[in-house]
Amino acid sequence: MCRAIVGSFKMLGLGLVLVAAFAGNALAETLINGAGATFPYPLYSKWFAEYAKVDPTVKFNYQSIGSGGGIKQITAQTVDFGASDKFLSDDELKAAPGKLLHIPTVMGAVVVTYNLPGVAKDLKLTPEALAGIYLGTITKWNDPQLVAVNKGVSLPDQAIIVVHRSDGSGTTSIFTDYLTSVSPAWAGKVGKGASVNWPIGLGGKGNEGVAGQIKTTRYTIGYLELAYAFENKLPYASLKNKSGKFVEPSIASTSAAAAGAAKSMPADYRVSLVNQAGPGAYPIVGFTWLLVYQEQKDKEKGKKLVEFLNWELKKGQKMAAAILYAPLPENVVRMVEKTVKTIKY
C-alpha cells in the first residue's frame, strides 16, 4: 500500500513537471489586458481574433465593462489599455499617473427610431424638433414643427411616447451631446452625460430594452446605436445637419462627419463630432477611443501594443464597415498613425 502511495506521488510529480512545461510555453505569449466601452466590443473582439492569426505570440483580453469602468481601470493601471466612448476631462487626465493618449479607433452613430403606423420610413426631423420632443415641449406627432418638414406624410394626432436608455451608455453620451449642442434649452435644463436627468419619457435598459419598447408600442420615438437599428431593421429618421441638408444615418455619412472635423482636430483627439458641417455629414456621431499611456512600463507589452495599433489602423479599419462600424476617414488615420509613433517603450 505504501508503495502504491509513493508510486502515485511519483506520477503526480511527473504530471506537475508536464504542467509546468506547458505553462512555461504559455508564458512566452504576451498577454495584454484591456477594459472599457461596450459599444465597440464586437469590433474589438473581431480585431483581436484576426490579429491572433497575424501575431500568435500576443493575446488580447478585453472586458467590456463600460467606459466608466475602463477609465477607472486604466487610471489605476490595472489594465494595459482602456477604452471609452467619452473623452476624459482635464481633471480625469490629471488623476492618471502618466500621460494618457486618446487613440480614436472607429466612429459610432446614434439613429433616431420610431413606431408610426403608416410611416415606415422617411420621417424627417429638425434639431429643434428633436430637442423639443425630448424636452417635452412637442407632445403630439402632428405638431406644426413636425408637419412643416414632413410634407406628404400623414402624421397622426397622437401623443408622442418618448423612450430613452436607462443605463449609462456612450450612446446616451453622444445623443445628449448632440441635443446640448443644438438646443440652448436642453443645454441649460439637462446637459450631456452617460446618464442624465430626463425631463420626460420611459427608460429602457440597453439597446434591446429601447428597441423592444419601440417595436411593441405605437407612437413611440427613441434612439439606438446605428448597428443595432440596422441589424434589427428598425425605421430611422433623417436629420437636418448643420449645412441644412436632411441626411440619413449610414456608415458613409458617419465617416463624413469626422472627415469634415479633421481640419480642426485637436492633437489629443478629445473632440465631439456632433453637428459637424458638410453636406453629407450625419449629425449624431462620436469617436470611440482606446486609452494608452505614452510611456509604456513593460517594453514587451508596449511594443506589441503599438504593433497592434498600427495593424488596426491599416487592416482593422477595413473590417469595420462589414459589422456596421464607421471607419476613420483617411486623413484622420494618418494623424493617428503619427500619434501612435509617440508611444515610448
Add this chain to the structure above:
Amino acid sequence: MPEEQSPSWKLEKGIKGDFVFKGLTALFAFSILAILLLMVAEMVLASLPAIRKFGWSFIFDRQWDAVQESFGALAYIWGSVVSSILALLLAAPLSIGTALFVTEIAPKRIGSAIAALVELLAAIPSVIYGLWGILVMAPWLQRTVEPFLIKHFGFLPFFQGAPYGVSMLAAIFIMTIMVVPIITSIAKEVLLAVPQSQKEAAIALGATRWEMLRIAVLPYGKSGIMGAVILGFGRVIGETMAVTMVIGNTPQISLSLLNPAYTMPSVIANEFAEASSKLHSAALMEIGLILLVVTLIINILARFLLWGVSRGPAGGIK
C-alpha cells in the same frame, strides 16, 4: 471482547470530534457575519463622499441628476418598497393556496406534478423573465389590462394616466411570478411537516376539510409560512434585471400603478458601470446601503408581526 472495551475510547474521540465540529460550525456562522459586516463597512466607506455632501437630505430628496451631481434617493426607495410589498401581497395568497392545494387537497400525483412545475419556474433566469416581460407581458398590459383598468377603475388614483405597458404594475406582476415558486416550495415543506395526528384529531372532532386546514394545519405552519414570505421579500426587493426591463426606469413618485417607476437595484445596475465621477459612484453605493437598511427594517417589522401572530394558539388545536 474488543467491542466492549472500545466505548471509552470511542467517547473520547467523540468529544474531540464534537469540539472540532462545534468550532467549525461556529467558524462558518461567524464568517458569514464577518462578510456582512465587511460589506457594510466597505459600502459606508465608499459612500462617504455622498453622505458628507448630502447628509439626510439624500433620503428625502427626489432629485437625481448625474450631470449636476445632485442626488436624492426618495423616488428609488419609494419604487422598491411599494413594488415589493404589493408583489408580496399578490404572491403570498397565491403561493399559500398553491401549497395547500398540492399538499392537502389535490390527489398525490397531480399535486406533485404541479409542485414540480412551480419549482421549475424558480430555475428560469431573471433576464428571461425580463425579456418575456418586455416583449409579451408589457404589450398585453398596454393593450388589454391597462385600458380595462383605466375604463372601469380610472376613478381611483391607482389607475390613472396613459397605458404605457412598462410600469409599476408590470414590475409587480413580474416580481409576483418570480417569487411564487420560492414561497410555494417553502410553504409546501412547512405544511408537509404538520403531524398527521393533528389533522386526524381535527377530523375526528367532526371538522370539514376547510375547518381541518383552518384549525389544525395553518396555525401549526403559520410561523414557517411567514418565514417563507419574509424570504420572498428578500428575493423581490433585490430583484434587478427583470424589474429593470419592465419598470420604465423613471424616478418619480406617483400613486398610479400605471406610471413607470424606478427601484434601488435598478438604478445601481443601470448607472454603476458608467458612473465615472466620484460623487456619482458614491451616491450609488449609498443607495446600496439604503437597500440593505430597508431590507433589515422590513425583516425586523415582519419578525415583530410574527411574534404577534405566534402569541395565539401555537401548536394547532387548543
